[in-house]
Amino acid sequence: MKLEEFQAKKLFGEYGIPVPDGIMVTTAEEARSAAEKIECPVVVKAQVQAGGRGKAGGVKLAGTPAEAYMAAESILGMDIKSFRVERLLVDPAVSIAGEYYVGITIDRRKKLPVMMASASGGVDIEKVAAETPDQIFFQDINPERGLRSFEARQIAFLLFPDKKKALAAASIMMKLWDCFHGVDASLVEINPLAELEDGSIIALDAKIVLDDNAMFKHPFMEEMRLPTPSEKKELDAKSHGLSYVQLEGDIGCMVNGAGLAMATMDIIKHLGGTPANFLDIGGSSSPEKVIHAMELLVSDSNVKAVFINVFGGITRCDDVATGLVAALQEIRTDIPPLVIRLTGTNEEEGIRILSDFGITALKDMTEGAREAIRLAGEGGCS
Amino acid sequence: MKLEEFQAKKLFGEYGIPVPDGIMVTTAEEARSAAEKIECPVVVKAQVQAGGRGKAGGVKLAGTPAEAYMAAESILGMDIKSFRVERLLVDPAVSIAGEYYVGITIDRRKKLPVMMASASGGVDIEKVAAETPDQIFFQDINPERGLRSFEARQIAFLLFPDKKKALAAASIMMKLWDCFHGVDASLVEINPLAELEDGSIIALDAKIVLDDNAMFKHPFMEEMRLPTPSEKKELDAKSHGLSYVQLEGDIGCMVNGAGLAMATMDIIKHLGGTPANFLDIGGSSSPEKVIHAMELLVSDSNVKAVFINVFGGITRCDDVATGLVAALQEIRTDIPPLVIRLTGTNEEEGIRILSDFGITALKDMTEGAREAIRLAGEGGCS
């Protein structure tokens, strides 16, 4: 779960990381009064879960409350990388003497959290990593021990030769680890970590991605979720045990297992079709789940055909077939033409059940994909 | 720093360990109203930093508020192992089905915290350890990892075959570790950990000893200190950089270094004298420190002679002598006869400085001790 900047800054603040004392607003009028409260100049920043806001015109400096109003009016409703701007952060503007980077994420290969820092902050860190990798310093973190002071100082003195600034930066790094660990993040990032003209060090931007697996430990964080419309759909799916990602194509997919679902999308694409979604219905085959899954597919008007691809493993094919039949009987709305592929444990029995219901199930995945593409091409009359 | 039961229970409660909902009181009248509030029967318990309160009559059951009043009146002011009872804890009385023991301390040999647990609780655990050591279960705790659930359960199922009770006990053990770790204790102990007749598990007594070295991390805990009069003296000494323990003898000792101070007390005893105190003035030789040390010794009316034993190491003997002279000039009150032994770095210079001030310093510790014993025996005319 990605947090927006204002949420991440709030958490940073709770962990003692210095952040600008800004105000989140949702209207131009609120932006104006925030600017009055904070004291101008202020920066008005679009709150979207995407990078490159500055380039897209989503960040504006305002010298007066009136300017803040205008800036807010121009940014609200903007589309930044397909995210619609609904919230703004009004931060006090500061005089920046230098921009740095510091972040912590999990290194999958080392199986450890790693802290990255660079004196080249304020820009896309992946670009820095690609172009000038020697400008990024790494510090492995033993997660049982946490980031230690001496480790933070080793990095901090590489960024700041000055003692006071180095110790301030080291302290921020320690708190950043505390935050990463405390909220079970998979990424925390300060970019830029700014040195101001008065010599203080402050987090001017904030990024936190939370580990969805750990949300059970932090139930209140669930309330911080601000889903976009497409995410709402994905979340709703998740609450029914479905893993769903909407795409642009016209063949709805319903598959048991994430890997097989990706393989299904790949084969559709390989054969010249376009998948409308990723949809993993998981291991169980309860009719409710299948109904929800079907409703998800139907709600996407792009979908011209549906390819149900099930490999009966522990979940037996006859059970899946029974669930499917129950679901199809339940669904009242018109549904696009279906292709069902069913194989694995008890496949003969499963195919018979479907056949009794008037559905011919296929046993081969490629054949199924080809048939779905053909049906979608026909324009979707069932 | 030892906490009293009511303080330890409060901390336990903060860490989620179930404790009786009692009230600390300092008068019989407060005990009566506490008994009214809690609902009788209640237990009235002397709050002193000593074991064996029950045997000493410091714990009484009261069936009515009036009985609680009487119990309080009889316990307050009592002397238990030389601790005067000034505070009481009024706890609700409970029906006990079984008494267990669980504690965590540092195993100096393993250099690790270790949890101890026993089904033989409610009695002196050191007696259990001595007489039936197989009745105590041990669990080493890796302090970087903390006590883990599976480790707690391994012990808990040895105490309680019943699942619900075992899991409750395991949960208490986990919280006890959290407490040990969170407050930097050197000992936490629940004795008895009681199984009540309703099957619940609760800490009926509570003991916490805090690590004095870690108090800087928990400044608010300093406020929990409830020193006895002799401890007040020790604390006051500590605030002046002195380590002081009052004893019963008549020879006041002032020594630099704890080991040497003990050796000094030992040689006095070895030669037939009795040390009046342990007093380590540490490494520095500032006149202020010596003045405070001398005032401490003088305030003990038992002291008939003072033996100052200084080994000049890094602290040079001439500096020590200068400090001593300054101190002796400063002290206005009558002081008992002094024996000064000064040796080590720059000893000749130190002895000359003292000699100029009219004091003959000795170079040998045994000789010094013998002389101090002689002076104390003369009844203290200088």
Add this chain to the structure above:
Amino acid sequence: MSILIDENTRVMVQGLGRDGSFHAKQMKEYGTNIVAGVHPGKGGSIIHGFPVFNTAKDAARETDPECSVIFVPAPFAADAILAAANAGAALVVAVTEGIPVLEMSKIVIELNELGTRLAGPNCPGLISPAKSKIGIMPGGIFRKGPVGVVSRSGTLTYEVVNQLTLAGYGQSTAIGMGGDPVVGMKYDDYLELFEDDKETELVVIVGEIGGTDEQDAATFVKERISKPVVGYIVGRSAPPGKRMGHAGAIISGADSTAEAKVVFLRDKGIPVADTVEQIVDLVGERLGGRN
């Protein structure tokens, strides 16, 4: 031969709730040598013919298992893995899905210290056909043979194995290594074991978007593996930045796309199939059409 498990492997099952109990039965029926179960509070009972203990330590003392399979719910699963490892299990198979990644990161350190191998978490387990299966794989689709299979996915593994079996290419051992960002053993670890296993003649590695495990595997194959290896990578049609069910399957950088992986593998001399059917073709070519 086979890797990690065979018919003699003594197995303990941790977590005997609905799923654990069901799969313990399946495993037993497949022939897995289950010697003990662990479930706090069920100690002393017998389930599916094996004794159940309150703690892994008790089970280890009484039944000396070499391997443990974890069905414990996510909030308690990391602790259960440690319990197994500390009780002496040489191999732990963690089926449980949804363990926080930081917890995994912590416990792999201890597992390394203890010398315990971990498969998973969030994995279907492993199977040495006709000998033993540990986890939740559907035994029926497997057949004993010369192909080692190691995959990050569950049902996709079954799909691949099924087609291999139908084409007559049985398996020495098949492993779902798990789809989480931090898992115990990875391709390299399994490949090393397959290299030393006399029964295995060829290894199929099934990969997906996210991370760079497949690249690491390819580098390892080039340097250390003499047996033929065939690759298959899913997720070519996945959009960037999206999580496709597996927590591990997030495209985070250029290296973690399916395309980058396919190119990298081919560059290291590993043939990569575009479809599951092609896997069978590639395997067939390398095993000389024998089936």
Add this chain to the structure above:
Amino acid sequence: MSILIDENTRVMVQGLGRDGSFHAKQMKEYGTNIVAGVHPGKGGSIIHGFPVFNTAKDAARETDPECSVIFVPAPFAADAILAAANAGAALVVAVTEGIPVLEMSKIVIELNELGTRLAGPNCPGLISPAKSKIGIMPGGIFRKGPVGVVSRSGTLTYEVVNQLTLAGYGQSTAIGMGGDPVVGMKYDDYLELFEDDKETELVVIVGEIGGTDEQDAATFVKERISKPVVGYIVGRSAPPGKRMGHAGAIISGADSTAEAKVVFLRDKGIPVADTVEQIVDLVGERLGGRN
């Protein structure tokens, strides 16, 4: 020979505040081969002729010290010890007093992993007379010779050493191991080194109330040490339950009284002196009156 340190030992000093700077000068004057200092913010400067670095890692890279001595204040000292160990120091001498015991308990685990030896904390350090001293011992009272000394105390060590020196019994190496409940090396560790040291002919162990280190040492001596050992235990006049300055010196059970220790040591064949003078006598008897 001597143990742990000699004239070639490359030493780094961490914490160059008032005390650290003073003792660094003393050490240098004694002949200790100080190659670097570490003090955050003082990097780039020269103190007493040696270069100072912001971090132990920087110091290690530039000057390759084998040993570090810690004068860093208690709240930061455990971190400094780890910094030294992680920078490759084989020996760390922690003079700092007042480090929380749980922090020590944590870091000794890591030090063991790294293979770093720790003397202290809350210790005066160690000295190999005429070669090197690391810590705060007063160099002037020591003389080179055949007696190894290991003690839990500071000034008491000086007292003992002084009388040994006056009586003509010089020292190979003298160590104050520190008075805290959790310290790095203990009697056993030093005794083992003394046993293998050609220069050492006899070892004096100076103990005190609290803990059972002296008993452990006695058992170790009986089993493993062929050289003569002489003991001395202070605190016979200490009341139970009281802390006598050293955090370690709390009498917590029957075993930790001075009396129990004296009896135990004698039982293991170690002569125990009642006074400092007697130590000299016992040493003299065992070294054949040579001085």
